[in-house]
Structure formats: structure tokens, C-alpha cells
Amino acid sequence: MQSDISVRHLNKTYGDGFQALKDINLEIHPGEIFALLGPNGAGKTTLISIICGLVNMTSGNVTAGGFDIVSQYRKARETIGLVPQELNTDSFETVWDAVSFSRGLFGKAPNPGHIEKVLKALSLWDKRNNRIMSLSGGMKRRVMIAKALSHEPQILFLDEPTAGVDVELRRDMWNLVRQLRESGVTIILTTHYIEEAEEMADRIGVIRQGEIILVEEKSSLMSKLGKKELRLQLQ
Numbered sequence: 342m343q344s345d346i347s348v349r350h351l352n353k354t355y356g357d358g359f360q361a362l363k364d365i366n367l368e369i370h371p372g373e374i375f376a377l378l379g380p381n382g383a384g385k386t387t388l389i390s391i392i393c394g395l396v397n398m399t400s401g402n403v404t405a406g407g408f409d410i411v412s413q414y415r416k417a418r419e420t421i422g423l424v425p426q427e428l429n430t431d432s433f434e435t436v437w438d439a440v441s442f443s444r445g446l447f448g449k450a451p452n453p454g455h456i457e458k459v460l461k462a463l464s465l466w467d468k469r470n471n472r473i474m475s476l477s478g479g480m481k482r483r484v485m486i487a488k489a490l491s492h493e494p495q496i497l498f499l500d501e502p503t504a505g506v507d508v509e510l511r512r513d514m515w516n517l518v519r520q521l522r523e524s525g526v527t528i529i530l531t532t533h534y535i536e537e538a539e540e541m542a543d544r545i546g547v548i549r550q551g552e553i554i555l556v557e558e559k560s561s562l563m564s565k566l567g568k569k570e571l572r573l574q575l576q
């Protein structure tokens with residue numbers, strides 16, 4: 342089975358000489374929910390940004406949907422939807438326009454039927470003519486996910502989807518992610534929260550100081566390490 346994402350011997354050194362990623366190797370399987378768990382500054386956003394082609398790697402290879410992220414950037418990028426950590430939501434645009442425009446950015450022909458399906462799945466249909474800036478925080482997050490799904494990607498990245506959100510919204514997000522997976526999308530999310538990884542993921546990778554220190558099925562990770570040990574790994 343071909344991986345949806347394949348990362349081989351990936352290294353990243355920023356311009357100031359800081360090595361943010363060290364020999365990362367990672368395979369993400371079609372249809373799984375993979376949680377990348379790590380403390381502040383571990384390298385989660387750097388890794389996601391490189392896989393999505395937003396930041397240059399220093400060395401290594403990355404493919405998305407079987408396409409090389411450097412030499413086949415457009416094709417690789419088309420397979421990916423990205424919901425970044427920083428949400429840019431102060432928009433005068435309506436939900437419908439913003440989501441349709443995102444699709445256009447990928448050079449895809451308009452497909453109102455797909456946009457309708459995405460908005461309905463995210464409970465945004467009734468808000469489609471509302472300006473994004475007028476929506477609640479939870480609805481804005483949903484709009485960001487709708488934008489990321491607008492071009493029908495097979496892989497969805499969620500960078501810390503529940504950082505700073507209240508308990509209720511966190512539960513909503515978890516349910517939403519499960520629903521998306523049921524629709525066949527492969528999901529990779531980053532988080533600081535062990536509970537979130539435990540609740541959501543099929544497999545968990547732990548990253549610390551730029552190194553992936555383990556990747557395990559959730560059940561075997563929890564039985565091998567237990568929460569206490571895992572918490573120590575995340576400090």
C-alpha cells in the first residue's frame with residue numbers, strides 16, 4: 342500500500358543555524374488519523390510546513406499522494422488541505438465566497454455541489470451568506486476547515502486545531518475530525534495534549550527537540566508507556 346505521506350531522512354536547519362528537524366522518517370497511511378504530539382518548539386509546525394511545501398527542507402525527501410513535494414509541487418500540494426495554527430479570519434467575505442475562492446486557487450473548476458457538501462458537513466450551510474468576521478470562534482474554525490477541503494484533498498493537516506479553545510468546542514472538533522475521516526480523508530493533526538491524541542488518533546508520533554522519538558499504534562503506545570511516562574517525554 343502506498344503511503345499518503347512519506348518523509349525520508351528529513352533535516353531542517355534555519356538560517357540562524359538552528360537545527361529544527363533531525364533525520365525525520367515518517368509514513369502516513371491512507372485513511373488514518375495520525376497525531377503528532379510534542380511540546381512547544383519541538384518542530385511540529387516546521388514539519389507540517391515542509392510537507393506542505395511552505396518551508397524549504399535542508400535535506401531529505403517528502404512525497405504527498407505519491408508526488409514529490411519539491412519537483413512535483415503543484416500535484417503534491419493538490420492532495421493536501423492545510424488548516425494552519427494561526428487562523429486568518431478577519432474577512433469581509435461571505436463563507437460561500439471564501440470557500441469557493443480557495444478552490445479556485447488550486448486551479449480547479451468551480452464545483453458548487455462540492456462546496457455545498459462541505460458546508461453542510463461542517464454545519465455551515467445556514468451561514469453561507471454571512472461574513473466570516475461576524476461568526477463565532479467555533480464557526481470561524483469550521484470555515485478554515487471548509488477552505489482546506491474546498492479542492493477535494495485526500496489529506497488534511499490540522500495544526501493544533503484545539504489550542505486555546507474551550508472544552509465544548511474541543512469536543513465538537515473531535516467529532517468533526519472523526520466525521521471527516523469517515524468520509525475517507527487522511528488526517529494528520531498536531532497537538533500538545535495527550536488526551537487529544539488518545540481520543541482521536543489511530544497512531545501517535547512523539548516529536549521532541551526536532552526528533553521523532555517514537556511512532557506507535559495508540560493502543561500499544563498507551564500500554565507501553567502509560568500516560569505518566571508519556572507526559573515526562575513531552576516536557
Ligand code: ATP
Nearest residue numbers: 355357359361379380381382383384385386387388
Ligand atoms: P509550538 O507547539 O510552540 O507551535 P512547534 O512544535 O510547532 O511549537 P516549531 O514552530 O516548528 O515548533 O519550531 C521548532 C523550533 O524551530 C523552535 O525552536 C523555533 O524557535 C525554531 N524556529 C521556527 N521557525 C524558525 C525560523 N524561521 N527561524 C529560526 N528558528 C525557527
